[in-house]
Every structure is written in C-alpha cells, then in structure tokens.
Amino acid sequence: MTRPASTGVRRPPRRHLPLQVFLGFVVVYFLVPFWWVVVNASKDSVGLFGGGNTLWFADSVDYLGNLYQLFTFDGGIYGRWILNSAVYALAGGVGATTLAVLAGYGFARYRFGGRRFAFALVLGALMVPATALVIPTFVMFAGLGLTNTMWAVILPSLLNPFGVYLMHVYARDAIPTEILDAARADGAGELRVFLQVALPLMRPAVVTVLLLSAVACWNNYFLPLAMLSDNRLFPVTVGLGLWQGIASANNAGTTPLWSLIILGALVSVIPLVIAFFTLQRHWRGGLALGGLR
Amino acid sequence: MKRSRLRHAMAMLAAVTALAACSGGDGGSSAGNASNCTNEIPKKNLPVVTVWGWYPNMNLVVDNFNKLNDEVQVCWTNVGQGSDEYDKFQTAIAAGTGAPDVIMIEMDRIPTFQIQNALVDIRQYGYEQVKDNYGEGAWKDVSVGDAIYGVPVDGGPVAMIYRKDLFEKYDITPPKTWEEYEQAAQKMKDAGGPLFGDFAANVSALTMALQIQKGANPFTYDPTQPKTIGIRLNDQASKDVLAYWERLVRKGLVGTEDQFTPEYINGVINGKYATYISAAWAPGYLTGAGVGKGEDSGKWAVAPLPQWDPDNPVQVNWGGSAWSVTSQAKNPELAAKVAYGLYADDESLSHGWKNQIIFPLNLKALKSSEFVEHEVPFFDGQQANKEVYVPAAEAYQGVTYSPFGQYYFDAMTKQVSALIQGSVTAEQAADRLHEDVVAYAKEQGFTVQ
Amino acid sequence: MTLLMEKDAPQVGERTRAARGRVRLREHLLGWLFVGPFALVFLAFLIAPLAYAAYLSLFQRKLIGGTSFVLFDNYLKAFTDPSFLSGTWFVIRFSLVAIPLQIGIALALALILDAVTSMFARFARLMIFLPYAIPTVIGAIMWGFLYSKSFGPLADVFGLFGATAPDLLSSNNIFYGLVNIVTWQWVGYYMIILYAALQGIDPSLYEAARIDGAGRWQIAFRIKIPLISPAILLILVFSLIGTLQFFNEPQILRPLAAGAIGPDFTPNMYAYQQAFGLANINYGSAISFALGGVVFVGVYAFLFFTRKRRSFL
Incomplete structure (x- = not known):
C-alpha cells in the first residue's frame, strides 16, 4: 500500500480556472439545501407559507424566538432527542468500534481454526440488508422485553462488519510483524502487545471506524422507528419524522410546527458537521485504505 | 401460537443472552413506566394509567383530568398522529408489550384493532353512568355489536368551507347540490378565478364519506358472524362519485394536490382554492398553519355540504375519534375510568371546541347554548355550529367500518391517484379497488359476500 | 465477495x-x-x-x-405479488440510473480535486462532502421543502428562464426527485473515498507517463482510473446494496407525496407496511428475506460480471 504523496516534494498549487468555476457551480448545488434551511429557520409560519422569496430572509428574522420554541415545545422533548441521538451514536459507535478493532486484529494477526470461514461470513454479512434484520430482531427483542428500551437501538448497532473488514485490512498492512515479534521477545503478553504496540499503530483506522459507526447510529431511522414507541427515547431523526406527521395532520394546535421542524433539522446536523470538520485529518487517511484494498 | 413463537426466539438467543441479560436488568424505560410522561403527574401516590393521544391541546386536557381526579392519574405521550400511532400500536400488539392502557383511535379504525382482540369491551366498566352524555350515533360508531370499544370524544361532520371574498368577487352563492357545485366551479373558471376545490388521493376517508353520501354502503359486517363480511366498493353510487370528481378534474375545475401537506396549506392560504370540503375540525387545523390570521382574517365562511338530492339530504362524517382501552392495560377498570373521564370535563371541552380542535360529541358541550350559538372567529363571527355543524352531526347516521381499514384506505389512495393521473377511468378505479380489497379480505380468511 | x-x-x-x-x-x-x-x-x-x-x-x-x-407459500406469494414485484423493479431501475450517475459524478469530482490544488478546491471538497454528515431522514425533509412548488426555490429558479418548475413530488417525477436526493446525499462520500485512493497513487507514475508523452486525459483514463478501480468497485457494491434496500427517503417523503409514493413503493417499505401496518409479520419477514435474496443475487451477479471484465473498470 502506497502512502499518500505527502512524503514527496510539495509542488506549487495547480490552479485550473475553468475547473474551479465548474467546482463553484457544484458547490452551489450542494449548499443550496443548507442555505434554504438556514434562511427558513428564521421565519414563522406566516413567513413560511405566505409566499415571498424562498431563498431569502423574511421581514422578521427570529432565530432566538424559534430556538426558544424548539427547545421548550412539548416539554423540551427536542433537547432530549438530541441527547438520545448522542447516546446512541456514542454507545453504538464506541461499542461497535471496540468489537471491530478486536476482531480485525484477531483476523489479521492470528491463524486460528475457522478463521477463513468466519471471515468469509463477515464479508458475506456486508451484503445482508441491515433493514432486513430489523423485523426479526424486533420480534426477538419483544420476546425478551427489550423493545422500547434504549438497548433495542444500541445492541443491534454493535454489529459493524464493514468496520471489521477495515480494521482487518489496516491491522494486516500497517503493523510490521517485526515490531510485534520484538515486543513478544521482550516478554510482553499478547494483550500488552495489542494494547501498547498494535493499537497505537492502528489509530487512524480506529478513528475512521469510530466516526463511520457513530454516523451510522446517528443517522439510523428504520431500527429506532420499529423498536421504540416511547417518544422520550426517540433519536432526533425519528423525532423529526414524528413532528412531520403531526404537522401534516393538525399542526399541533397553535404551535407553528413546520418552522420548528426546519430549525430542528438545522440544529440536528450541527454536531455531526462539527465532528467531521474537526476530525477530518484523521478520517481521511482511514478511508483511503478502505478504498484501496 | 404467539407465545410459542416468542419462546422459540428466546431459545435461539440462549447462546447469546449474556449480552441481553446484562441489559435486561436495566429495562427502566418501558412504556408502562410512569417516568416517561410528557406531563407532570401532580398526585404521585395514585395509580397511573398510560395514554397515547394526539389532540393538540392534550397537555391541558391531561392536566385537567389529573387535577380533578383523586383515584387515578394519567401519564400521556404523543407517539404520532393517525397511522404513525396505529403502526406503533400494531407493533406493540405484535410484541405483546409496549401498548398504552388507553389509546386515542379514530372511529373508523376500531374494528381493525377489535378483530385482533387488542381492545377491551368497556361496557361493564361504567357505561351506564355516562350513556346519556353521548348521542346514539356516537355510540354506534364506537361499538361492535353490543360491545363498546371506545368513548367518543370528537366528531367530524363534513361541510363546505369556502372563501367569502372569492364567492363575492365572482358572484357565486354557496351551492346546495353537487350539480350547482360543478356549475359554480365552471363559472369561476370561466371568469378566470382560482380552482374551486381539491380532489386528493390521500384523503380516502373523505372520498369514502362522499360515496356514502350518494348511497354507497361499502361494508356490511355482523359481529356475531365475524368471519363473514360484505364488500361493495364498485356499486353505482361509488362509481358516480368518482366519476363526478374525475369530470371536475378533467375540466380543470378542481386541483389534485395531496392534502395535509405544506403545499396544500400554502394553496389554501393564498386563495388557490375557493372551497374546502372538510370536517368540523378543519378550521383548527388551518388556524394552526396560520390560515385566517392577519390580513387573511374574515375571509372564510361555511355552508352545509352540497347534496345529491336536496329533498333527502344525507350528512357524513370524516375523522372523529375516541378513547379505547387496550387489552394490554394492566388494570382495565382503572383504564376505563380514564377513557370515560378524559376530555369530558367542561374546561377541556370548551377549550377544545373554542379553538376548533375538536367537534365535541359530549352532549354537555354539544347541547350547550354557549356552543350552539358560538360566533366562530375563523368564520368571521358566523354561527357555524348552529347553522351547519350541529344539524349535520344530528343527521349523521353512523357507518359500518371494515376490520382492515388501513388496507382499504391505502388501496383507495392507489386507485384515486391513478384516476387523477388519467391512467384509469372512474369505473375502472372502483372495480379495481373492489377486486383488490376483496382479494385481501379472502386472503385474510374472511368469507366475502 | x-x-x-x-x-x-x-x-x-x-x-x-x-x-x-x-x-x-x-x-x-x-x-x-x-x-x-x-x-x-x-x-x-x-x-x-x-x-x-x-x-x-x-x-x-x-x-x-x-x-x-405454510412452508414456502409466502415466497410463492411474494414473487407473484404485484406490490413486491413492482417495488423490486423500481429499486432495480433506480439502481441502474442513480448508481452510475452518482459514481460518475463522484469520479469526475475526485479527478478534478486531484488535479486542482487551490484553497477553493479544498473548500469545495469539504462542502461537497457535507451532505454525508446529514442524516438521510433530515436530507429528505430538507429536499421535500425544496421541491415544494410554492415555497421551494425551484419555481423561482425556473421562473428566471421563463419555464414552469416540474413537480418533483408527482407520480411522474418522483423518480428523478429521489435520484437527486440520493445523489446529493452520497456523491460527497464516494468522492472522498475515490479522492483518498487517488492521493495514494505514487506521483512518479504520472511523471513517467508524461515523459512518454501522455496528456492529462490519458493520465486520468489510462493510469488514475485503472489504479483506483478496486475503490470504484467497492463503492459500486455498497451503493448497490444500499439502493436495493431503499427506505428512508421515500418513507419520509410519503406524507408530502402520498399519491406518488404508496406503501409498497420499495420492497423494504412494503415489508415494513406488512409487518407493522397490517399486522402480518410473517409475510413481512418473507419479503425481507426475498429482498435479501434479490440483493445477494444482484451483488453476486455484479461481481461475477465485473470479474470477467476487470479490464473494463
């Protein structure tokens, strides 16, 4: 596996003007929905429905008022949804990553019986539609009394075959065997070799898998939709879907729910956007190896 | 059967219960747990009954109940409106756990859940005491045979809401018959006016009601013979009504926008439609979206639903809801107390009807002069209840609903959608709908008559 | 695999x-x-x-x-059920249009970003990737608003050119409406993977090619694309699996386009409807399983096909 070109001589930036102009148009396309949300989150329902320019602010820009409504409506349920999403993303992400790191390292570094078969199963699992598992898992969890609990969302999220695959590739290619053997020769136990030698070397991949699985949990819709009926346990995706249904039907009486949904969508994407931007140095390196092999 | 299947599932999980076991101990968040209420429970030492409901003023209704009651307290959550809630309830039925004690259900869905034994007959739990609080038609809609599966709250007498200003501008008087409705629509179009109404694919319950108005009788069902059902979805009346709207659509007199969407609300606000055929709860829905406020106020009025035969008027219902006790209720008697008492106190009722969130079926409200003579602000002070809604509600005779309401409505949406697009005729749409639903009923084990 | x-x-x-x-x-x-x-x-x-x-x-x-x-009756029923078949046919058609489109755009963008190294290019890379951080549900809600004839911007944009905006939520256009949403949502992610793969190519290969007289286009098509073909293949497989399971976006858009999106719009939605809407968990499971079979066959056929023509990629 070739490492990124950063080791080579840094060349002056290449500016190709027509291509940059083209990129400009592309960026506009990708940003328009965000712009629309940012603008329309400032409006009340009269501003929303009353016509006027849809891509520009109405006369009254009221972010604070809308924010206050968003976080107080229905007993502040929105804040709880955000918190739930965070819990699901964190628990599912950390859990899935831990399992994937261990398994990936195990598959890559030990020749144990049934390894090839087990690994083939993992790869085959990449093809199983995750949503196809939801219905039977739901029935099983119902038998165990686990439906409508946070566990019903967290436990199935621990399964991340793609994470195992990524970790396996990385553990195989990025850890020189000699280093491990040297550590063993120094009398370190296998666990210590893993924790103190292998794990630090696998860090970029760990960050990548962590981000990918946390994002997958944060974005999850089908699983919590099926598992949860108590709206205090909803993640923000299912919660906003619920509001959309309520808004369609009766507009929650006098509360302008559509404005809250738009603002709620905006607020809900902020944490992930921040996470991605601040961690971008880490995950990009990790993604490269998934793509290369 | 369900039990053994569940046991099977457990057996299969036996190898891996280590994980599940460590989480089973926590389980502090099941629906039955009172800690997950949207409302505050004031009297914490009393037993608690869990409730699902989506009335927009539920907060107030629940607080009123809890304040007035010294026997039981309500723990309420809103898990979604309409089919969102029904899907959740259905899920809980399949799981055998997770349903609330009391649930808000539209009356047309009661047979759907009753046939699955998901609801409790509450006749024995105090029906006699509140019997006289509701009219006979209201009780009929929540009954299957002699058994009572719900306590009526909200009715939906259908009427024609219209834009006064547009009617004046184009010199149109409210049509009394559907024939006049079509003529008025044509007149408005010829004068360059907006669309006269809307024929939407996603309001099957309304389409059904309009068919019933012409004399259709979609389902006949005798609960003493639960395996047999009569289905008539392609009789002449049903076809005529579809053909009527098909003609209006083809002529460009009415729109075909899905209702209950921001798009439709936008159209209503901006005067895209001169009339809105809808139920008594519609104004509350529209005001929530900002209709009738500001410069828009005073533009709306309501008239009785146009008739096919003005000498023999028929009134119909759309929506309307009730409290049902689920068979998962831990204490059905206590749950029934909630069902009978919730949204039945004067303060909740008057808040509900004053904001046009509900059309009360409780006679305390329905018969009160305050209600009847109320000058509705949305209709610019018109005495809408006295002139339109109360007579419509009193003339309403009730309908037999099918035990597979969800399937029927979805199938209807499919056909109406095709009809609007022009890929089928009204005749074909009715025939296909009939075949579709009959096939489903047979597949579900019914004998179809 | x-x-x-x-x-x-x-x-x-x-x-x-x-x-x-x-x-x-x-x-x-x-x-x-x-x-x-x-x-x-x-x-x-x-x-x-x-x-x-x-x-x-x-x-x-x-x-x-x-x-x-009933043994295999549910499967016999599924594979003769017009709802399941039309749903399956829809996701297959959808895959055939949406996947090549997404990957084509992602590849083009990755090649451009690999060739242009300005500040703006770096900014563009992040912005194009941004939608990946948006839950698909939220993305669908956002686009649902944007598609609205009266308060989405489409009317304004088309109005500039004197045209009427298409209703992307109508039965005729919902296909394209959804293609646009998934493209917006996933192109950035695919682009980043391809871009990372491109960055991993040893630059000395380009030098050698240039000395041999190869132009930009030749380098892109003869060196870059063949070298990242494993990454392309990986994305293809994942997008195929994802698209055949299509659920979130149409489910979220249903309340806005009930006429155009029925409960049997995709096989996954149909399974959900059967299991949770119509109380038929057994048939819902059969449909899920049948869908799993379709995905497996689809992916396997795809891999078989591409292996035979590795040089094509």
Whole structure:
C-alpha cells in the first residue's frame, strides 16, 4: 500500500480556472439545501407559507424566538432527542468500534481454526440488508422485553462488519510483524502487545471506524422507528419524522410546527458537521485504505 | 401460537443472552413506566394509567383530568398522529408489550384493532353512568355489536368551507347540490378565478364519506358472524362519485394536490382554492398553519355540504375519534375510568371546541347554548355550529367500518391517484379497488359476500 | 465477495517443529479471544435474526383463522405479488440510473480535486462532502421543502428562464426527485473515498507517463482510473446494496407525496407496511428475506460480471 504523496516534494498549487468555476457551480448545488434551511429557520409560519422569496430572509428574522420554541415545545422533548441521538451514536459507535478493532486484529494477526470461514461470513454479512434484520430482531427483542428500551437501538448497532473488514485490512498492512515479534521477545503478553504496540499503530483506522459507526447510529431511522414507541427515547431523526406527521395532520394546535421542524433539522446536523470538520485529518487517511484494498 | 413463537426466539438467543441479560436488568424505560410522561403527574401516590393521544391541546386536557381526579392519574405521550400511532400500536400488539392502557383511535379504525382482540369491551366498566352524555350515533360508531370499544370524544361532520371574498368577487352563492357545485366551479373558471376545490388521493376517508353520501354502503359486517363480511366498493353510487370528481378534474375545475401537506396549506392560504370540503375540525387545523390570521382574517365562511338530492339530504362524517382501552392495560377498570373521564370535563371541552380542535360529541358541550350559538372567529363571527355543524352531526347516521381499514384506505389512495393521473377511468378505479380489497379480505380468511 | 478475500495472514514469528503444536493451540485460543466478542454480536444480531426471519417466513397469519405453517407459500406469494414485484423493479431501475450517475459524478469530482490544488478546491471538497454528515431522514425533509412548488426555490429558479418548475413530488417525477436526493446525499462520500485512493497513487507514475508523452486525459483514463478501480468497485457494491434496500427517503417523503409514493413503493417499505401496518409479520419477514435474496443475487451477479471484465473498470 502506497502512502499518500505527502512524503514527496510539495509542488506549487495547480490552479485550473475553468475547473474551479465548474467546482463553484457544484458547490452551489450542494449548499443550496443548507442555505434554504438556514434562511427558513428564521421565519414563522406566516413567513413560511405566505409566499415571498424562498431563498431569502423574511421581514422578521427570529432565530432566538424559534430556538426558544424548539427547545421548550412539548416539554423540551427536542433537547432530549438530541441527547438520545448522542447516546446512541456514542454507545453504538464506541461499542461497535471496540468489537471491530478486536476482531480485525484477531483476523489479521492470528491463524486460528475457522478463521477463513468466519471471515468469509463477515464479508458475506456486508451484503445482508441491515433493514432486513430489523423485523426479526424486533420480534426477538419483544420476546425478551427489550423493545422500547434504549438497548433495542444500541445492541443491534454493535454489529459493524464493514468496520471489521477495515480494521482487518489496516491491522494486516500497517503493523510490521517485526515490531510485534520484538515486543513478544521482550516478554510482553499478547494483550500488552495489542494494547501498547498494535493499537497505537492502528489509530487512524480506529478513528475512521469510530466516526463511520457513530454516523451510522446517528443517522439510523428504520431500527429506532420499529423498536421504540416511547417518544422520550426517540433519536432526533425519528423525532423529526414524528413532528412531520403531526404537522401534516393538525399542526399541533397553535404551535407553528413546520418552522420548528426546519430549525430542528438545522440544529440536528450541527454536531455531526462539527465532528467531521474537526476530525477530518484523521478520517481521511482511514478511508483511503478502505478504498484501496 | 404467539407465545410459542416468542419462546422459540428466546431459545435461539440462549447462546447469546449474556449480552441481553446484562441489559435486561436495566429495562427502566418501558412504556408502562410512569417516568416517561410528557406531563407532570401532580398526585404521585395514585395509580397511573398510560395514554397515547394526539389532540393538540392534550397537555391541558391531561392536566385537567389529573387535577380533578383523586383515584387515578394519567401519564400521556404523543407517539404520532393517525397511522404513525396505529403502526406503533400494531407493533406493540405484535410484541405483546409496549401498548398504552388507553389509546386515542379514530372511529373508523376500531374494528381493525377489535378483530385482533387488542381492545377491551368497556361496557361493564361504567357505561351506564355516562350513556346519556353521548348521542346514539356516537355510540354506534364506537361499538361492535353490543360491545363498546371506545368513548367518543370528537366528531367530524363534513361541510363546505369556502372563501367569502372569492364567492363575492365572482358572484357565486354557496351551492346546495353537487350539480350547482360543478356549475359554480365552471363559472369561476370561466371568469378566470382560482380552482374551486381539491380532489386528493390521500384523503380516502373523505372520498369514502362522499360515496356514502350518494348511497354507497361499502361494508356490511355482523359481529356475531365475524368471519363473514360484505364488500361493495364498485356499486353505482361509488362509481358516480368518482366519476363526478374525475369530470371536475378533467375540466380543470378542481386541483389534485395531496392534502395535509405544506403545499396544500400554502394553496389554501393564498386563495388557490375557493372551497374546502372538510370536517368540523378543519378550521383548527388551518388556524394552526396560520390560515385566517392577519390580513387573511374574515375571509372564510361555511355552508352545509352540497347534496345529491336536496329533498333527502344525507350528512357524513370524516375523522372523529375516541378513547379505547387496550387489552394490554394492566388494570382495565382503572383504564376505563380514564377513557370515560378524559376530555369530558367542561374546561377541556370548551377549550377544545373554542379553538376548533375538536367537534365535541359530549352532549354537555354539544347541547350547550354557549356552543350552539358560538360566533366562530375563523368564520368571521358566523354561527357555524348552529347553522351547519350541529344539524349535520344530528343527521349523521353512523357507518359500518371494515376490520382492515388501513388496507382499504391505502388501496383507495392507489386507485384515486391513478384516476387523477388519467391512467384509469372512474369505473375502472372502483372495480379495481373492489377486486383488490376483496382479494385481501379472502386472503385474510374472511368469507366475502 | 471472494475477490475481497485477503491473503493468508502472516504467522506469529518463527517457531520450531516441537513447539508448533502448543503454539497452535495458543493461537487458536488467542484468535478466538479477539474475535469472540464480535462473533457473539454477529450470532445474536445477524445469524439469529436471519434464522428467525427464515423461520417466521414459513408461517402465515390471517385476521381470521390465526397462524398456520405454510412452508414456502409466502415466497410463492411474494414473487407473484404485484406490490413486491413492482417495488423490486423500481429499486432495480433506480439502481441502474442513480448508481452510475452518482459514481460518475463522484469520479469526475475526485479527478478534478486531484488535479486542482487551490484553497477553493479544498473548500469545495469539504462542502461537497457535507451532505454525508446529514442524516438521510433530515436530507429528505430538507429536499421535500425544496421541491415544494410554492415555497421551494425551484419555481423561482425556473421562473428566471421563463419555464414552469416540474413537480418533483408527482407520480411522474418522483423518480428523478429521489435520484437527486440520493445523489446529493452520497456523491460527497464516494468522492472522498475515490479522492483518498487517488492521493495514494505514487506521483512518479504520472511523471513517467508524461515523459512518454501522455496528456492529462490519458493520465486520468489510462493510469488514475485503472489504479483506483478496486475503490470504484467497492463503492459500486455498497451503493448497490444500499439502493436495493431503499427506505428512508421515500418513507419520509410519503406524507408530502402520498399519491406518488404508496406503501409498497420499495420492497423494504412494503415489508415494513406488512409487518407493522397490517399486522402480518410473517409475510413481512418473507419479503425481507426475498429482498435479501434479490440483493445477494444482484451483488453476486455484479461481481461475477465485473470479474470477467476487470479490464473494463
């Protein structure tokens, strides 16, 4: 596996003007929905429905008022949804990553019986539609009394075959065997070799898998939709879907729910956007190896 | 059967219960747990009954109940409106756990859940005491045979809401018959006016009601013979009504926008439609979206639903809801107390009807002069209840609903959608709908008559 | 998927014949110790549900008459059920349009970003990737508003050119409406993967090609694309799996386009509707399983096809 070109001589930036102009148009396309949300989150329902320019602010820009409504409506349920999403993303992400790191390292570094078969199963699992598992898992969890609990969302999220695959590739290619053997020769136990030698070397991949699985949990819709009926346990995706249904039907009486949904969508994407931007140095390196092999 | 299947599932999980076991101990968040209420429970030492409901003023209704009651307290959550809630309830039925004690259900869905034994007959739990609080038609809609599966709250007498200003501008008087409705629509179009109404694919319950108005009788069902059902979805009346709207659509007199969407609300606000055929709860829905406020106020009025035969008027219902006790209720008697008492106190009722969130079926409200003579602000002070809604509600005779309401409505949406697009005729749409639903009923084990 | 199968892992160090037996046992233990926790989860949340779905799908539940064992009747029904078939046909058609489009755009963008190295290019890279951080549900809600004829911007934009905006939520156009949403959502992610792969190519290869007289286009088509073809293949497989399971976006857009999106719009939605809307978990399981079969066959056929024509990629 070739490492990124950063080791080579840094060349002056290449500016190709027509291509940059083209990129400009592309960026506009990708940003328009965000712009629309940012603008329309400032409006009340009269501003929303009353016509006027849809891509520009109405006369009254009221972010604070809308924010206050968003976080107080229905007993502040929105804040709880955000918190739930965070819990699901964190628990599912950390859990899935831990399992994937261990398994990936195990598959890559030990020749144990049934390894090839087990690994083939993992790869085959990449093809199983995750949503196809939801219905039977739901029935099983119902038998165990686990439906409508946070566990019903967290436990199935621990399964991340793609994470195992990524970790396996990385553990195989990025850890020189000699280093491990040297550590063993120094009398370190296998666990210590893993924790103190292998794990630090696998860090970029760990960050990548962590981000990918946390994002997958944060974005999850089908699983919590099926598992949860108590709206205090909803993640923000299912919660906003619920509001959309309520808004369609009766507009929650006098509360302008559509404005809250738009603002709620905006607020809900902020944490992930921040996470991605601040961690971008880490995950990009990790993604490269998934793509290369 | 369900039990053994569940046991099977457990057996299969036996190898891996280590994980599940460590989480089973926590389980502090099941629906039955009172800690997950949207409302505050004031009297914490009393037993608690869990409730699902989506009335927009539920907060107030629940607080009123809890304040007035010294026997039981309500723990309420809103898990979604309409089919969102029904899907959740259905899920809980399949799981055998997770349903609330009391649930808000539209009356047309009661047979759907009753046939699955998901609801409790509450006749024995105090029906006699509140019997006289509701009219006979209201009780009929929540009954299957002699058994009572719900306590009526909200009715939906259908009427024609219209834009006064547009009617004046184009010199149109409210049509009394559907024939006049079509003529008025044509007149408005010829004068360059907006669309006269809307024929939407996603309001099957309304389409059904309009068919019933012409004399259709979609389902006949005798609960003493639960395996047999009569289905008539392609009789002449049903076809005529579809053909009527098909003609209006083809002529460009009415729109075909899905209702209950921001798009439709936008159209209503901006005067895209001169009339809105809808139920008594519609104004509350529209005001929530900002209709009738500001410069828009005073533009709306309501008239009785146009008739096919003005000498023999028929009134119909759309929506309307009730409290049902689920068979998962831990204490059905206590749950029934909630069902009978919730949204039945004067303060909740008057808040509900004053904001046009509900059309009360409780006679305390329905018969009160305050209600009847109320000058509705949305209709610019018109005495809408006295002139339109109360007579419509009193003339309403009730309908037999099918035990597979969800399937029927979805199938209807499919056909109406095709009809609007022009890929089928009204005749074909009715025939296909009939075949579709009959096939489903047979597949579900019914004998179809 | 066999083509993704790894080579034999290196052994743990050198060892003597005598010690091999003992070491082997130790290695079996250690290997399973590391893989064990994942294996448990794998059994519990993949194998068990699959087996259970298979089991459930052999029964039939009726509103009248209860549950009975019917063997493969549900599958026979599914593969003659117009709802399932039309849903399956829809996701296949959708894959055929949406996937090449997404990957084509992602590839083009990745090549551009690989060739242009300005500040703006770096900014563009992030902005194009941004939608990946948006939950698909939120993305669908956002686009649902944007598609609105009266308060979305489409009317304004088309108005500039004197045209009427198409209603992307109508039955005729919903296909394109959804293609646009998934394109917006996923192109950035695919682009980043391809871009990372491009960055991993040894630049000296380009120098060599340039000396041989190759132009920009030739370098892109003869060197860059062939070298990142494994990454392209990986994305293709994942997008195929994802698209065949299409659920979130149409489900969210349903309230806005009830006429255009029925409950049987995609196989996954149909399974959900059967299981949770119509109380028929058995048939829902059968549909899930049948869909799983379709995905498996689809992916396998795809891999078989591409392996035969590796040079094409």
